Amino acid sequence: MNTSQISYKRHRFPPEIIAHAVWLYYRFPLSLRHVEEMRLERGIVVSYETIRRWEKKFGLDYARRLRRKQPSRNDIWHLDEVAITIAGKKHWLWRAVNQDGYVLDEIVQTRRNTKAAKRLLTRLLKKQGQVPKRMITDKLGSYGAARRQVMMDIEHRSHKGLNNRAENSHVPLRKRERMMQGFRSPGSLQSFVSTFSAVRNLFVPPRSKRSAFQIHLHRLNAMAQWKAAAGVIA
Numbered sequence: 001m002n003t004s005q006i007s008y009k010r011h012r013f014p015p016e017i018i019a020h021a022v023w024l025y026y027r028f029p030l031s032l033r034h035v036e037e038m039r040l041e042r043g044i045v046v047s048y049e050t051i052r053r054w055e056k057k058f059g060l061d062y063a064r065r066l067r068r069k070q071p072s073r074n075d076i077w078h079l080d081e082v083a084i085t086i087a088g089k090k091h092w093l094w095r096a097v098n099q100d101g102y103v104l105d106e107i108v109q110t111r112r113n114t115k116a117a118k119r120l121l122t123r124l125l126k127k128q129g130q131v132p133k134r135m136i137t138d139k140l141g142s143y144g145a146a147r148r149q150v151m152m153d154i155e156h157r158s159h160k161g162l163n164n165r166a167e168n169s170h171v172p173l174r175k176r177e178r179m180m181q182g183f184r185s186p187g188s189l190q191s192f193v194s195t196f197s198a199v200r201n202l203f204v205p206p207r208s209k210r211s212a213f214q215i216h217l218h219r220l221n222a223m224a225q226w227k228a229a230a231g232v233i234a
Contacts, residue, residue, distance in 0.1 A: 003102050004060055006231045017044060017231035022062065026199040058230070060191060063198035065229035068231060071128040077104065079120065079137045080166035081112060082173075086183050089154050093193065094120045097169045100206050103197040104128065108190045117146035125150065136162050158220050202226065 008015045017039075024035045032048035032055075037047050047212045076099040092112045096104040105124050109116040117140075127133065134155045137143040147156050173193060183189040202225060205218040227233075 006058065006065075009230075013044075015232050017046075017057065018054050019062070019227065019232045021046070021051050022058055022230075023199070025051065025055050026059065026196050027203060028173050031179055031207060038126060047157045055195075056191070058087060060062060060151060061194040062176035062193040062229050066198050066202055070100075071130055073130060075099065075128075075132045076134045076136060077124065077132045078169075079117075079143060080170070081116075081136065081140070082170045084108075084177065084183065084189065086186060086189065091186055091189070092116065092171075093173075093189065095126055095166060095169060096120065097166050098132075098166070100208075101169060101204075102201055104131065106190075108186045108193075110186075112140070114142040114145040114149075117126065118149055119144040121146050121150040128155070128171055132176070136166075138167075163217070173195075199226075
């Protein structure tokens, strides 16, 4: 987690308002204009364009400061890719989640081949620092070819029915894609998903937390972590 202090110099709004607007935008399926309207209801007059600048400037910084789940040798990696059209051209968002649905990494690429799969696996190994217990994918042959080049000894199960966890992880992004009426560039998509998934990882309770009280405590703790990452006094 990055512990350097975020600078809010030359911003006329206090950090609490900026951080809360960014949180609303990434946490819920809201447009920038919806966030503007919600802030106005609270007596805060700020334009949606200002909120857009805030999320671009601070979103990734907040995400980098959030604590990530510690990797384990018992982790199971579920890998999948989803097509996203940007300016009339098809791109592929490659995503890896663990057995709990926690997003481990995402990368936007123009190809759906072995080279692209290898790049995802290489990034995963570098970020996680260790290999998983098992890797699960759909029937795309590129995963098997990439695994043989990057981590040959890891068990690989290739079956569409086993990979629902990764496929289901695309659903929240699809909802946001419709709300935002698409993405303007691969860079904007990469930046958005990096922050969006970090926020979801923090606020969505693990499947093991099923009681209302446990979920309530989880969300209170998540909000405290978010404020700490944003440098906002709780």
